[in-house]
Amino acid sequence: MNPVLSVSRLEKRFGAVVAADALTLDIPAGQKISLIGANGAGKTTFVNMVTGYLKPDSGTILLDGMDIGRRSPRSVARLGISRSFQIPQLFVELTAAENLTVAISGIGTRMSLRAPAEAQGRRDKAVELLQRFGLADLADRPISELAGGVRKLIDIAMALVRRPKLLLLDEPTSGVSAEEKFTTMDRVIHAVAPDAATIVFVEHDMEIVSRYADRVVAFYQGRILADGLPADVLNNLEVRRYVTGGVR
Amino acid sequence: MKKGLHPLVMIALVAMVTLAGRALPTWTLSLATIAASNALIALGIVVLARTGNVSFGQGLFFAAGGYGVALIANTWGLTDAVAQVIVGAACGGLLGLVIGPLIARYSGIFFGMLTLALSMVFYGALVKSTALGGSDGFNVGRPSLFGMSFTDPREADFMLYAVSVIVTGFAGIAATILFRSEFGLASLAVRENNLRVEYLGLSANRIISINFLIAAIFAGASGAFALMAQRHIDPQFAYWTTSGEFVFVAVLAGNQSVAAVFVASMALELVRSFSNLYLPNTWQLVLGVFLLGVILFLPRGIGSLWIRDRHRRRHISATPPLTAERGAAP
Numbered sequence: 001m002n003p004v005l006s007v008s009r010l011e012k013r014f015g016a017v018v019a020a021d022a023l024t025l026d027i028p029a030g031q032k033i034s035l036i037g038a039n040g041a042g043k044t045t046f047v048n049m050v051t052g053y054l055k056p057d058s059g060t061i062l063l064d065g066m067d068i069g070r071r072s073p074r075s076v077a078r079l080g081i082s083r084s085f086q087i088p089q090l091f092v093e094l095t096a097a098e099n100l101t102v103a104i105s106g107i108g109t110r111m112s113l114r115a116p117a118e119a120q121g122r123r124d125k126a127v128e129l130l131q132r133f134g135l136a137d138l139a140d141r142p143i144s145e146l147a148g149g150v151r152k153l154i155d156i157a158m159a160l161v162r163r164p165k166l167l168l169l170d171e172p173t174s175g176v177s178a179e180e181k182f183t184t185m186d187r188v189i190h191a192v193a194p195d196a197a198t199i200v201f202v203e204h205d206m207e208i209v210s211r212y213a214d215r216v217v218a219f220y221q222g223r224i225l226a227d228g229l230p231a232d233v234l235n236n237l238e239v240r241r242y243v244t245g246g247v248r
Numbered sequence: 249m250k251k252g253l254h255p256l257v258m259i260a261l262v263a264m265v266t267l268a269g270r271a272l273p274t275w276t277l278s279l280a281t282i283a284a285s286n287a288l289i290a291l292g293i294v295v296l297a298r299t300g301n302v303s304f305g306q307g308l309f310f311a312a313g314g315y316g317v318a319l320i321a322n323t324w325g326l327t328d329a330v331a332q333v334i335v336g337a338a339c340g341g342l343l344g345l346v347i348g349p350l351i352a353r354y355s356g357i358f359f360g361m362l363t364l365a366l367s368m369v370f371y372g373a374l375v376k377s378t379a380l381g382g383s384d385g386f387n388v389g390r391p392s393l394f395g396m397s398f399t400d401p402r403e404a405d406f407m408l409y410a411v412s413v414i415v416t417g418f419a420g421i422a423a424t425i426l427f428r429s430e431f432g433l434a435s436l437a438v439r440e441n442n443l444r445v446e447y448l449g450l451s452a453n454r455i456i457s458i459n460f461l462i463a464a465i466f467a468g469a470s471g472a473f474a475l476m477a478q479r480h481i482d483p484q485f486a487y488w489t490t491s492g493e494f495v496f497v498a499v500l501a502g503n504q505s506v507a508a509v510f511v512a513s514m515a516l517e518l519v520r521s522f523s524n525l526y527l528p529n530t531w532q533l534v535l536g537v538f539l540l541g542v543i544l545f546l547p548r549g550i551g552s553l554w555i556r557d558r559h560r561r562r563h564i565s566a567t568p569p570l571t572a573e574r575g576a577a578p
């Protein structure tokens with residue numbers, strides 16, 4: 001089967017920093033892939049390039065065979081790649097339901113200047129999505145009143161609205177306490193399942209990685225150090241030296 | 249979400265205010281006409297401000313509307329008040345349609361300064377243009393309505409009052425519907441995080457351009473009213489102090505309530521005419537003190553007198569009011 005996303009020889013430098021160094025990677029449909037790597041290894045840069053926020057210096061990014069390397073985030077989103085953010089990017093003065101309503105407006109071709117924001121099932125759809133994340137009772141609370149972990153989930157819910165071909169999650173469990181991380185991740189995986197089958201998630205926690213990923217890609221200084229089954233990658237000597245520190 | 253007045257109630261309100269003009273003394277009529285006309289352009293600034301962008305150069309569209317109407321009135325003898333408002337709105341709108349997409353990608357202070365710069369370029373061109381009377385401008389005749397001409401000044405004043413109140417009233421109703429709409433919500437989202445808006449597949453520039461266009465249409469129509477009221481036009485229409493006054497009204501009003509724009513505009517006109525009367529030459533001082541007072545005590549504008557916050561309202565009953573807390577203390 002053809003891969004959903006096919007990245008080849010992707011390069012990106014910030015001055016002297018090499019954030020992406022000949023990245024080559026195929027993502028087949030249906031896989032859950034975890035990106036691991038120390039701080040500054042280039043994981044977010046990879047996500048930023050795939051979603052059109054950063055333009056690669058060279059290399060190609062193909063989505064279902066179409067080159068998307070020069071497209072804008074809006075165009076990439078419309079073609080079927082959605083993402084969540086390491087730091088949630090929400091409309092903090094709007095309520096949780098309103099945030100999702102804006103996301104739902106993004107699906108249509110044109111917005112109405114007359115129809116109430118919550119009309120035409122948008123409100124119901126928004127609440128249904130929140131419900132999946134167990135957040136329905138927070139629907140009418142402004143984001144500014146919500147805790148970081150909840151914001152993270154709403155950020156993911158926003159990314160789901162388009163039912164993306166590829167969903168990129170940047171550290172979905174960061175900021176979640178050790179006791180809650182599995183419940184949170186369970187919730188995310190279940191909530192995401194109906195709308196997104198192919199998932200790439202950036203993760204620092206190796207317990208989460210080994211439990212939820214089908215495949216692990218380890219980054220180090222902009223390069224791919226190892227790519228394969230979780231058990232193999234996590235036991236790779238270089239990965240243990242440069243990424244997981246051998247002890248974690 | 250918040251519920252407001254039903255549009256039919258608002259239409260009834262507009263009708264009442266219009267008829268009330270019959271009972272008003274003449275000096276209040278012209279004052280209210282100016283207040284309504286200024287409210288219309290300030291409302292446009294509020295519409296645009298909801299995307300996070302403030303225009304300091306609405307005088308550009310105000311003048312475009314005014315000059316457009318004045319030229320057509322003098323060339324083709326178009327005197328009908330309603331037609332003049334439509335022409336003014338069209339002139340402002342056409343200009344807004346061109347300029348909006350060009351400046352939509354700038355934000356914050358750059359956006360504001362660009363609008364200001366464009367209006368000053370227009371001002372400069374008007375002053376230099378001898379065909380348009382240069383800095384003296386030129387006069388136009390009295391407006392008519394549906395073929396009726398008004399020789400009695402009181403009738404003429406009332407006609408202008410009625411048209412301006414009705415047009416501004418309907419613009420206010422339209423703005424209320426817009427604010428509650430899908431598009432209105434997305435506009436607030438642009439103000440907060442335009443990158444996320446793009447990531448959701450929406451065009452922030454398009455949203456800003458459409459709001460900009462609406463503001464330009466309102467400004468052009470307002471220019472037509474100012475022209476009809478003064479029966480004279482000059483480059484002052486495009487001058488930055490003119491634009492500044494409209495921003496002043498918008499800041500006074502805040503961006504939570506359409507009604508607040510009308511209240512703010514009326515308040516400004518009242519302060520202006522009373523201080524002109526009792527404190528000649530110091531009205532700017534009075535105005536400054538008035539604005540300071542509003543900023544200090546109502547930082548979110550006059551509208552916050554009756555709209556607490558977009559969301560806080562629900563929680564008010566849950567928290568004890570301040571006075572009760574104080575009352576409980578020894």
Ligand SMILES: Nc1ncnc2c1ncn2[C@@H]1O[C@H](COP(=O)(O)OP(=O)(O)OP(=O)(O)O)[C@@H](O)[C@H]1O
Pocket residue numbers: 014017018019037038039040041042043044045046086
């Ligand atoms: N916009 C930018 N401008 C300059 N340097 C950048 C930019 N974005 C990333 N970098 C640099 O590129 C390198 C990779 O950063 P990136 O954010 O991709 O790392 P990461 O793997 O996501 O790290 P973390 O785990 O801390 O999130 C870092 O050295 C970072 O400082």
Ligand SMILES: [Mg+2]
Pocket residue numbers: 043044045086170
């Ligand atoms: Mg990162």
